[in-house]
Amino acid sequence: MSSENGHPEEEPQQAEQLALIRELVRKADVPRAKPRTWRGAPLAAELPVARVLVDKGPVHLDRLWDYAVPAELDADAQPGTRVRVRFGAGARNVHQGRREGGGLLDGFIVERVAESDYQGPLAAIAQVLSPEPVLGPQLLRLCRAVADRYAGSLADVLQLAVPPRHARIEAEPSPALLPPPAAPQPGSWSRYPTGPGFLDALARGGSPRAVWTALPGEHWAMELARAAAATLASRRGVLIVVPDGRSAARVDAALGELLGPGRHVLLTADTGPEERYRRWLAVNRGAVRAVVGTRAAMFAPVRDLGLLAIWDDGDGSHAEPHAPQPHAREVLLLRAAHQKAAFLLGGFSCTVEAAQLVRTGWARPLAADRERIRAVAPLVRTVGDGELARDEAARAARLPSLAWRVAREGLERGPVLVQVPRRGYVPRLACDRCREPARCADCAGPLEAHDADGALHCGWCGRRQDGWHCAECGGTRLRARVVGARRTAEELGRAFPAVPVRTSGRDQVLDTVPDTPALVVSTPGAEPVAEGGYAAALLLDGWALLSLPDLRAGEEALRRWLGAAALVRGQEAGGQVVIVAEPTLRPVQALVRWDPAGHAVRELSERAELGFPPVSRMASVSGPADAVAELLAAAELPSEAELLGPVPVTSRGAAPGEERVLVRVRPGLGGELAAALKTAQAVRLARGAGPVVRLRMDPPDIG
Template sequence: MSRQDDSADGPEQLALIRESVRKAKAPKAKPRTWRGAALAKELPVARVLVDKGVLHLDRYFEYAVPQELDAEAQPGVRVRVRFGAGSKNVRDGRREGGGLIDGFLVERVAEAEYQGPLAALAQVVSPEPVLDAELLGLTRAVADRYAGSLADVVQLAVPPRHARAEARTFPPAAEPPAAPEPGSWARYERGAELIGALASGGAPRAVWTALPGPEWAGEIALAVRAALASGRGALVVVPTVRLAARVDAALEAELGPGRHALLTADAGQQKRYAEWLAVRRGSVRAVVGTRAAMFAPVRDLGLVVVWDDGDAHHSDDHAPFPHVREVLELRAARERCAFLLGSLSCTVEAAQLVRSGWAGAVAAPRDEVRRAAPRVRTVGDQDLARDEAARAARLPSVAWDVAREALRSGPVLIQVPRRGYVPRLACQTCRAPARCRRCAGPLEAREASGALACGWCGREEGAWQCAECGGVRLRAQVVGARRTAEELGRAFPAVPVRTSGREQVLDTVSTAPALVVSTPGAEPVAEGGYAAALLLDGWAMLGRPDLRAGEEALRRWITASSLVRSQEAGGTVVIVAEPTLRPVQALVRWDPTGHALRELADRAELAFPPVSRMAAVSGTPRAVADFLRAVELPGDAEVLGPVPVPDTAPGGARRPGAPPPGEHWQRALVRVPPGSGTALAHALKQAQAARMARTRGGVEPVRVRVDPPDIG
């Protein structure tokens, strides 16, 4: 090549040479590492919800994603991370240190908000994405509503892992069933319309007052089938395992085997998790279960059903104490699906849903109610005072005659309001409660020896004397199921007597004549229905110092009476309670909805829930006072109290959430009008988080509960 040619190409060659030199001198890009280990190339930062249910740690923590975990570390999976006490960064999980703790990977991002070094994910426990975006949003909404931590709600929503269950393969979902005919829903006004709307893909909201009898389980199954026929899923939540078994059998009869899942806590960890996975993976589209099933990850949810929302089992015993009805209302609004609240009775909250227009009423006409319900007779205090027969087996003449006549054609149900032998004792003269002289606890008669002993400290009382009047004779304020069974056995010596209660709950009884003594909620189902039912000691349930005493008593009476044959078939119910009281009259007329509406009107006058939102703050007097001074309540909030917190519930049992032994607590109620509930929950959560962050400094804890079930 000549010099001339070289000079001609010189500028271009020089530019290439300079670029080559610049690239050679520039530092080579190194892969992102953490302590020498390579990180994921894309989205190397994971945000993790750690399994720490404390409010001041209710946020996501950032961790680096090692390259070897890149494929498995996907949103929703379970992980293990370093998390421990120490410096601020260590406590935040942003530096190496602390012990391993479980958590859920919520999302992956390209850049961390924290500017310092991040600790790395220690382990992906399972590649199964159990906390998807929909479930995460629901649990966050529940945590915000109840002023609780997200980790606590997720723990309620996602069952414990079982590796063998995850290894299973599940068949694909079956084809949708054919749309059903209205069937027994035709007995209700707007019942056929409800089934048609579900089958066509609609999202109706209904409060359903079911007719007495066993048909309610089959009617729920029919509604589920209608939702499945539209290509959507359905979720049914009932209060107890016994009721779940009834709906389970009804669903299998309506849909066929293998087309729904049963989620109950007593199923065992492996079976429960396997059923839950079948729902999450879309193998089944219908679910029935107890309380924890309210979070079941049903695909394309089209219908949520809650049965008997007044049952206390629907309120979770673990923080933040969500109620099934409220959670399913949230799901219906978030997922735009149908909502069905059904019960034999009617709660004030259900009446409020109808009154506000959020849901419509589905009920039977009065002539249909009279045809299905049994005859109800009452025995008041004046009748008992004049009735010598009431001294034998505590049965007034009316109840005695009804039971004797009914035993000719079938079993007779006797409902007693307490468990045990003689739960409560009082002075025969002045009826003052019998108390222990040492600790003031309730005295009880021990079943084996009959000796008096304290229900709190266990100390026996040899020579009891009433502190009020000096009397030495005792009477049973409420006689339990076993004692009642003994008395009835003596009164009807030729008739078998069976009991159903805490120690042994019967599911069913035959059509043979028998006396079945049961506590509320444990009543077995009789084949063909009971010939009669006797509801004893009605005053005991009505006399509870609780805002819901009347509503709860009516619910329990109607539940038991619904197991009795119709009036046309000779079924009769006798209730021993004052006939003029509102709940008793509602039972006689079989009008639970009217009772709920009148209770709602009374609550509105007093600004009590559900017309208002309320929260309870409990603790030592100093702790409650400090909390109320620190919390920034909404401007329209009203503080009621504080007042002393009783250690025991009526009957001597220790009250759930009672203060520790030896401590005297107080409780204040905070009330806000409609529309301020979210602001109240946020304020309480912020104040509680601030206190918990200072717990190490000796700050006394307080308990905060939004929508407390007991405000009496």
């Protein structure tokens, strides 16, 4: 048989043999490459280059560096592991290790590649600290996104996301993953029209997104636990972030009651570094799929995330104080978007950011109807016109007769909560006639009354001030601007000598109090839970919260009031709340109606008119005036960027002459603004130019 070109066709077996011979000849003609080595030691045969993120915080070093992988470290030096590398002067471009010298720094291997972009010899990885892969691809992508959003460095974010290593813990085996639980019954979620549907969607593997205005009472922790159980039933993971350890303990107890042991972990600072790392490793290894914790838990590497939930997102504890200062709510929103997971933002109050999520349609409202709210919320009373007719001093008095009467009635039925807006013993003073703060004649610092001698002293310079008079109205009488919890407790103890008085605040935070008559004086956020609920609550010095020079003053005051009022028995059970503040103000009216969502919507409308966040993105640039001006001049800001300021920085710890400038852009340009400021900062730091300039995206205190 002949082929088309006239040559006989080769038998199939002969053809295969000839092809094999030709391939061997071809390889023999190519000169063999010499084995790659570093200082005489062989390198890994495959993927001998590791791209390492060095644990170095400044933004101008926010890049990957290439290092050679010695053959002896090949098996352990895998992506996600911790390593030690030499780092110092001599690194020349984005993907190169240095030749020699330099100090040893910790880092993470991000990936292994076959070749480096750098043509010269690479330094080798000095040590693999642990073969445990602690930086997975999803966690790395999240940290990168957070660094970009907040104009920070990836290394800074990783310090927040990955806990310090404890070698002994890594040697311990993780528990076995338990089978998913059965989908829970709706329970108290039935109080919300869409509550059972939300749980059902989670159990079926859906990804609903909701802003939940929780009803008052202590059901919220179990409701979060039921949402977690429904998600676990769909074989997906859950992450719940709460503002403090007490809230975390309540959700932890609810999860334990509903799911039993071994299905979730609690991640808080109270557990200690070793135990926290043990639990974090169990989550990272996939042995546990449910996490509840405080702020740092926002980065917990939960496998197959199905639900991300945050409770009381307006609490300042959710904002990380360390660079780049991310907010837990925004981190969870990023995770929900990237991983297509369900999202639940809940609380007794409602922030403008939550209202923005509903207005844009990204999330749906989840709330009870008005009849249900009226049934379970306490009766809220203000110092109004009727009370003024009976007590002309009620508007000026710190504790008017209505509050005294409600306290007496409440003590006949149980404990009474008294919330004061400041902690401490020494009060700050103000003019009794015009309420202007009393200032030092020498340095303009705040005046304080010391019990030791009864005289006035400056809180800044300490000088004694005799013969004070108000510079505004000429008045000579003073009143306490805010009286602390301890002083309030003393005053109430004298007024109710037969009633025990307990305090909860900075020095000692109570978790619970018994259902017996007592006065419980607390600062905001430290209110203990009363068994069966408080019979009444007094919210004192409301004007002090509302007069704070901050854009969020009204929102924050309402959040603190609602948090305390939610611990009081419902109106049907006789629960009452007295708010000592101007009755006509919007936050006070929102409390009376128990309408935090409506208050947030109106606040959002005003923010939109003024162009303030969250309807815009802002960055704060602060530092010495010349340095701030230099950085802003060098930054390639978006063309629509608007500069507000400069204004002097008056916060505690600020150096003389510091200024702040706010940079505002419309939504959608926040990433471009962050990148521009980060680049300008990196160039400035690389040149070693002058004093530090602080950057913060979306600052919470814009004034």
